[in-house]
Structure formats: structure tokens, C-alpha cells
Amino acid sequence: MNQNASNQNASNQNILQPxxxxxxxxxxxxDEAIREAGALLVASGAVRADYIDSMFEREASVSTYMGNYLAIPHGTNxxxxxxxxxxxxxxxxxxPIDWNGKPVRFAVGIAGLNNEHLQILSKIAVxxxxxxxxxxxLEAGSSEEIFTLLEEVNE
Incomplete structure (x- = not known):
């Protein structure tokens, strides 16, 4: 199997990719943080570009700030x-980014098919x-190290 096919298979299985x-x-x-998290979802082929607009709609109706430096921007139903x-x-x-008066160091964009976002949310919350x-x-030295620390969300 070539490397490209291997990557394609992995991307279909893993919710979080390096x-x-x-x-x-x-x-x-x-707003820039929502756009940045959303752009990664678009670039990975998980969502269409209009999903980012719905992330802003969700934020306008309810803050996605969760505490412990975490915000979880995601789209509307x-x-x-x-x-x-x-x-x-x-x-x-x-x-820290000012998220309606709260400090955020992590923006975690979520897109879930068939209500899978609820399961994903619970894993991130834990x-x-x-x-x-x-x-x-916070202390992780690289994207790879952050990925390794959070890789359990793929299980």
C-alpha cells in the first residue's frame, strides 16, 4: 500500500490527525481563533467552508468556553x-485569548457526524x-507532543 493510501485510510478512522x-x-x-480552528477542519476535508459560519452562529447563541483555558467552537445543528x-x-x-472575558489557550474545533460530537466532547472534557x-x-514542546497527549480521543 502506498503512503497516500495509508494516510487516506487513517484519516477515515481517526477523529484527530497530527x-x-x-x-x-x-x-x-x-473570532480569529474560531476561524483558525475551523480552517483546519476545512483543510483536512472534514467540513465544507460554510461550517465556519455556523461556528460563529453557535458562538453568538452560547459561548463555547469550557474552563481550564479551553474553548470548543463547533457548528450549529x-x-x-x-x-x-x-x-x-x-x-x-x-x-491567552480573551474569550468573552475568559482566558483561552486551546481552541478545539469539533465536527461530528450522527451526533458523534457528543462522544468527542466528553473525551475532550475528561x-x-x-x-x-x-x-x-501547556508545556508540550511541539504539535506532535500535543497530538500524542490527546491521541486517546481516537480510541
């Missing part, structure tokens, strides 16, 4: 047709509810 993890995001505002497969994107920021895990993610 290419969707960014250790040093460039956004400096909430009516954006389901824009989701091609379940996926995650993770962007870590060197400085990791980020543990302060020592959050600290390990």
Missing part, C-alpha cells in the same frame, strides 16, 4: 449537512478537567 494539531496558533482574538466526516482540530496559543493534563498540554 495535521490538525497546531502548537503555536496565530490568532489574537476569539442545522450545519450538519456541511460535515463530511467527524474530526477535531486543536490550536494552542502562546498567550482530559481538560484534569489540571495536570492541562499543564502537560
Amino acid at each position: 495535521t490538525n494539531v497546531v502548537a503555536r496558533g496565530t490568532a489574537t482574538s476569539r 442545522k450545519a450538519k449537512e456541511s460535515i463530511l466526516r467527524s474530526s477535531l482540530s486543536i490550536v494552542r496559543y502562546p498567550e 482530559v481538560f478537567s484534569d489540571q495536570s493534563e492541562v499543564q502537560r498540554l
Whole structure:
């Protein structure tokens, strides 16, 4: 099997892929962070570009800030047709971003087919509810290290 076919198979199985993890995001505002997390989902082929618009709609109706430096921007229920497969994107920021007055260092974009986003959300919530895990993610030296720490979401 060639490398391309191998990557294609992996991308169909794994919700989190190494290419969707960014250790040093460039956004400096909430809206830029939503766009950055959404763009990774689009680039990986998980969602169509209009999904990002629904991420902004969701944020306008309810903040996706979760605590422990985490925000989980995701689309509205009516954006389901824009989701091609379940996926995650993770962007870590060197400085906290102001998320409606709360500090965010991780924007985790989520797209879930058939309500899979609920299962994905619960796995991310478990990791980020543990302060020592959050600290390990903050101290990770690379995107690869962040991916390794969060790879369990693929199980």
C-alpha cells in the first residue's frame, strides 16, 4: 500500500490527525481563533467552508468556553449537512485569548457526524478537567507532543 493510501485510510478512522494539531496558533482574538480552528477542519476535508459560519452562529447563541483555558467552537445543528466526516482540530496559543472575558489557550474545533460530537466532547472534557493534563498540554514542546497527549480521543 502506498503512503497516500495509508494516510487516506487513517484519516477515515481517526477523529484527530497530527495535521490538525497546531502548537503555536496565530490568532489574537476569539473570532480569529474560531476561524483558525475551523480552517483546519476545512483543510483536512472534514467540513465544507460554510461550517465556519455556523461556528460563529453557535458562538453568538452560547459561548463555547469550557474552563481550564479551553474553548470548543463547533457548528450549529442545522450545519450538519456541511460535515463530511467527524474530526477535531486543536490550536494552542502562546498567550491567552480573551474569550468573552475568559482566558483561552486551546481552541478545539469539533465536527461530528450522527451526533458523534457528543462522544468527542466528553473525551475532550475528561482530559481538560484534569489540571495536570492541562499543564502537560501547556508545556508540550511541539504539535506532535500535543497530538500524542490527546491521541486517546481516537480510541
